[in-house]
Amino acid sequence: MSEQSTGAPSRALPVVAVVGRPNVGKSTLVNRFLGRRAAVVQDVPGVTRDRIAYEALWNGKSFTVVDTGGWEPKATGMAASIARQAEYAMKTADVIVLVVDSSVGATETDLAAARVLRRSDRPVILVANKVDDERGESNAAELWKLGLGEPYSVSALHGRGAGDLLDLVLDAMPEAPREAEPVGGPRRVALVGRPNVGKSSLLNRLAKDERSVVDSVAGTTVDPVDSIVTLGGEEWRFVDTAGLRRKVSTASGTEYYASLRTEAAIEAAEVAVVLLAADEVISEQDQRVITQVIEAGRALVLAYNKWDALDEDRHHQLEREIDRDMSRIAWASRVNISAKTGRGVDRLAQHLRAALASWETRVPTAELNTFIRTLVQGTPPPARGGKAPKIKYVTQADVRPPRFVVFSTGFLEAGYRRFLERKLREQFGFAGTPIDISVKVRETKAKDRFTS
Missing domain, CATH: 3.40.50.300 (P-loop containing nucleotide triphosphate hydrolases)
Incomplete structure (x- = not known):
C-alpha cells in the first residue's frame, strides 16, 4: 500500500518531539523513525532550524514525529532560550525524545535541557546517540547523571537499537493525543x-x-x-x-x-x-x-x-x-x-x-460518495502507464481542518487531486479553510464500488 498526501500530517495523531542541542544526530534519528531519508542531514550544527513534522508508522501505529532545531548554546540568554524550546516541546508533544551525543558526554546545554524536562508531565526518553558498539555503552552510562532515567543507547547512523527505541516510544504514548488547548472558552x-x-x-x-x-x-x-x-x-x-x-x-x-x-x-x-x-x-x-x-x-x-x-x-x-x-x-x-x-x-x-x-464541517459519508461517484463518472482519473486508476471510495477522516481519504486502485495525478479539491469546494463550500486530500492506493480484483 502506498499513500499520497496534499497536506501536513493530521493533528489527531500522537506527537513525538525529537529535541537536543545542535549536531547530536536528531535528524538522522528522525530518518530512522521514518524508514526513509526525509529530514535534512548534514555534519554541521544548526541545519534544522525549523520544526518539521512527518507522519511515521511503526508496528501498525501511526504518529507524528517532529524534528526540531538544535538548542543553541551561544544564543543570548542560553538558559532562557533552552527553556523556551524545551517548554514548548512539553506543551505540544505527547512524548519527548532528548538526544545526547554519548561520545561527547553531557554538556552544560544538555544539563540545562534536562533540568527543564524533568519538570515535564510528558514522558521523556533519554537517547544516548552515536553508540556504535559495546565499547560505547560505558559512555552512555554516564548520562544517568542527567536525572532522566536510563539512557537508551542507539546509533542513529547505523540503525543500532532503533527498532527497540521505537517500541519504547510506542509504549510511552498515551491512548489518545493530548488536546493542545482546553475545549471551550473564546x-x-x-x-x-x-x-x-x-x-x-x-x-x-x-x-x-x-x-x-x-x-x-x-x-x-x-x-x-x-x-x-x-x-x-x-x-x-x-x-x-x-x-x-x-x-x-x-x-x-x-x-x-x-x-x-x-x-x-x-x-x-x-x-x-x-x-x-x-x-x-x-x-x-x-x-x-x-x-x-x-x-x-x-x-x-x-x-x-x-x-x-x-x-x-x-x-x-x-x-x-x-x-x-x-x-x-x-x-x-x-x-x-x-x-x-x-x-x-x-x-x-x-x-x-x-x-x-x-x-469544522463534516460531510456525511453517503452524501460525499454519491457526489464523488457522479463526478468520477463524468470525469474519470487520467490513465497512468496505460492503466486508468479507479476511485473506489472516499471518506472524511477528520475535521479542523477537513481531511479526506480517497481509496483508489492506482496513483492519482496531482492535477486530478486539485480537481477533486476544487469540486469538493464548489459542492460543499469550505470557504476559509484548507482541506487535505490523501490517496490510499489498494490494488484489488474486487468489483469497484464506483464502476457502473
Whole structure:
C-alpha cells in the first residue's frame, strides 16, 4: 500500500518531539523513525532550524514525529532560550525524545535541557546517540547523571537499537493525543503578518473601541500578546505576534526564537487573521506567513489593512496582484479594513465565524460518495502507464481542518487531486479553510464500488 498526501500530517495523531542541542544526530534519528531519508542531514550544527513534522508508522501505529532545531548554546540568554524550546516541546508533544551525543558526554546545554524536562508531565526518553558498539555503552552510562532515567543507547547512523527505541516510544504514548488547548472558552485567533502592517494597531483598535479587554499578558517586543476582546457580540482571544522578518532558517538569536513563538501562536490558534498592507505590493514574506497558516491546518482570513488610503490606481493594481499571487488560496475569506479609522473592522467577526464553520464541517459519508461517484463518472482519473486508476471510495477522516481519504486502485495525478479539491469546494463550500486530500492506493480484483 502506498499513500499520497496534499497536506501536513493530521493533528489527531500522537506527537513525538525529537529535541537536543545542535549536531547530536536528531535528524538522522528522525530518518530512522521514518524508514526513509526525509529530514535534512548534514555534519554541521544548526541545519534544522525549523520544526518539521512527518507522519511515521511503526508496528501498525501511526504518529507524528517532529524534528526540531538544535538548542543553541551561544544564543543570548542560553538558559532562557533552552527553556523556551524545551517548554514548548512539553506543551505540544505527547512524548519527548532528548538526544545526547554519548561520545561527547553531557554538556552544560544538555544539563540545562534536562533540568527543564524533568519538570515535564510528558514522558521523556533519554537517547544516548552515536553508540556504535559495546565499547560505547560505558559512555552512555554516564548520562544517568542527567536525572532522566536510563539512557537508551542507539546509533542513529547505523540503525543500532532503533527498532527497540521505537517500541519504547510506542509504549510511552498515551491512548489518545493530548488536546493542545482546553475545549471551550473564546475562540483563539492568531493575528499574524510581516512587520509594520498594523497588527498591534488593529488589536488596539479592537480593545479600545470595545472597551472589553479582560486580560492582557504582555511579553517583550518579540513575544505574543494575548487579549480577550468583544467583536460582533462575541468574545475572542486574539494573539498579537512579532512580525516575521525573514525565513526561520536565516534568522538568528532573538529573532529566531521570536519566529518559533509566532509559529507556536499559529499552532495554538483555531483561525489566523493574516494582515496585509493594501498600499504595498504583496511580498514573499506575506506568502510565507500564509503558507505557515495553511501548513498548520488553520482556518484563514485575509485582512487587507489601510484600505481607506488607496487611490483608484492602487485599487486596480491590488486586484491584479490578488488574482495573480493569491490564486492558490482563492478559497480564503477576505475583508478590507482600516485599523486606523476602524472601517470594516466589525466585519471581521462574520468572516471569522464563517471560516471556523468551514473548518469544522463534516460531510456525511453517503452524501460525499454519491457526489464523488457522479463526478468520477463524468470525469474519470487520467490513465497512468496505460492503466486508468479507479476511485473506489472516499471518506472524511477528520475535521479542523477537513481531511479526506480517497481509496483508489492506482496513483492519482496531482492535477486530478486539485480537481477533486476544487469540486469538493464548489459542492460543499469550505470557504476559509484548507482541506487535505490523501490517496490510499489498494490494488484489488474486487468489483469497484464506483464502476457502473
